Amino acid sequence: MLLKPYRETLALPKVISVLVVATLARIPIAAAAVVLTLHVKLDLNLDYVEAGLVGAAATIGGAFGAPVMGRLIDRRGLRPVLVLTTVAEVIYWLVAQALPYWALVPAAVVGGFLALPAFSVARQSIAALTPESHRLPAFALDSMTTELSFMAGPALGALVAASAGPRVAMLALGVGILLAGIGLWLLNPPIRADHEAPVSAGERVDRREWLKPRFVAVLAVTMAATVVLAGTDISVVAVLYAADEVHWIGLVMSLWALFSLIGGFAYGTVRRGLPALALLAPMALLTIPVGFGGSHWWLLAALLIPAGALCAPTITASSDAISRMIPAAARGEAMGLHNSALTVGVALGGPVAGLAIDTWGPKWGFVAVGAVGVLVALLVLPAELRRRRATSSESATVPELDPPVAPSPADAEQAAAAALHDAELSAARAEAESATTRR
Numbered sequence: 001m002l003l004k005p006y007r008e009t010l011a012l013p014k015v016i017s018v019l020v021v022a023t024l025a026r027i028p029i030a031a032a033a034v035v036l037t038l039h040v041k042l043d044l045n046l047d048y049v050e051a052g053l054v055g056a057a058a059t060i061g062g063a064f065g066a067p068v069m070g071r072l073i074d075r076r077g078l079r080p081v082l083v084l085t086t087v088a089e090v091i092y093w094l095v096a097q098a099l100p101y102w103a104l105v106p107a108a109v110v111g112g113f114l115a116l117p118a119f120s121v122a123r124q125s126i127a128a129l130t131p132e133s134h135r136l137p138a139f140a141l142d143s144m145t146t147e148l149s150f151m152a153g154p155a156l157g158a159l160v161a162a163s164a165g166p167r168v169a170m171l172a173l174g175v176g177i178l179l180a181g182i183g184l185w186l187l188n189p190p191i192r193a194d195h196e197a198p199v200s201a202g203e204r205v206d207r208r209e210w211l212k213p214r215f216v217a218v219l220a221v222t223m224a225a226t227v228v229l230a231g232t233d234i235s236v237v238a239v240l241y242a243a244d245e246v247h248w249i250g251l252v253m254s255l256w257a258l259f260s261l262i263g264g265f266a267y268g269t270v271r272r273g274l275p276a277l278a279l280l281a282p283m284a285l286l287t288i289p290v291g292f293g294g295s296h297w298w299l300l301a302a303l304l305i306p307a308g309a310l311c312a313p314t315i316t317a318s319s320d321a322i323s324r325m326i327p328a329a330a331r332g333e334a335m336g337l338h339n340s341a342l343t344v345g346v347a348l349g350g351p352v353a354g355l356a357i358d359t360w361g362p363k364w365g366f367v368a369v370g371a372v373g374v375l376v377a378l379l380v381l382p383a384e385l386r387r388r389r390a391t392s393s394e395s396a397t398v399p400e401l402d403p404p405v406a407p408s409p410a411d412a413e414q415a416a417a418a419a420l421h422d423a424e425l426s427a428a429r430a431e432a433e434s435a436t437t438r439r
Helices: 004-010 016-041 048-076 077-094 102-112 120-131 132-164 165-185 213-242 244-267 276-287 299-301 305-309 311-325 328-360 364-396 409-439
Strands: none
Touching: 004 016, 004 132, 016 048, 016 120, 016 165, 048 077, 048 102, 048 120, 077 102, 077 165, 102 120, 102 165, 120 132, 120 165, 120 213, 120 311, 120 328, 132 165, 132 244, 132 311, 213 244, 213 276, 213 299, 213 311, 213 328, 213 364, 244 299, 244 305, 244 311, 276 305, 276 311, 276 364, 299 305, 305 311, 311 328, 328 364
16 A cells, blocks of 8 residues: 555656656766866865865856756757757766866856756656656655665766776766766657647746746745755764764765655655645754764764655655646746756755854754754745635635636647546556556
């Protein structure tokens, strides 16, 4: 019974293919930060400050580029954008390893801007492939596979850089991006559902129709969540380094990722999801006391369990909320903005935690990023409460005097198409379950 939502979701056409290809495509992207850092430190013989500036430049480029690429996907379709970004990023990695530092920084901005949109494309495709009843487990699977990519990517990048050198690792990233782009191009995952207008129809949606306070609130919650996650990374390293337990860092990080995977899996089985805000607030609050519970690795890992278990569910809830509130013709740009919020949060989390650690000590890194999360939750809470009151008022209002309005032919046609789409999905699920029973 617990696995039923996942079985039904994975039985939907192309869902497994999208998850597998997206997971593999994200691995070289996840390895980029550590490889760039090692290149600046070892090949260019510069400090971590300079390495951080290169990473910040790539982050800034990605934050601006993701919604632009998403908008191009909405307007031109997926494959042209995949060709553009794959070619551009492969050239970037081939050239970047030979550039002097003064040229590497602006090149990183361009490389980030034209980065392969593997993260947002996967979420956009999941929204197109799944009915709303299966979005939650589908996005939970996406969050869990993303976690796996970030567990494998940095480790592989560091391994190649340590054994063959950072420049070879950068060339390997170029090859990985090329394979990822080709894989996505061949798969060509759908970005619109069957009952939605195709890209070729040229449907346009004004930003004023969807870029509203509720959407901005979801982006703020998403960014705050990754501030907490990135800051926790730095704080774990600092606390264990100060306690002379550096050799346990890898294990604690792996356990923390495991807690997130378990939490994401459990969240995907619930019948009705929670608002992202309701998950961010306890995650941030539970992060604050982690550093004060002791500096032994096993105690630190135990204290990370409750906050870690809420990591993947928070990201899942934000993706699910955006997929439901954004019209299909603007879904690419909206998912691009969601990816930007994730990226900016990661970029801010490290410096926020680092400043607190340098000023007050390692344990205060958890306090700083947890406080940021709580503050954002408090700022967003009034808007969420107003929205809920408005929704309750609308549902409680029953019109009595106005006669029913007949649907227009276009609305009726769209409703029929949606009903046909849901019927086809139900038939596919039934066929898959029947095949499983026969086996």
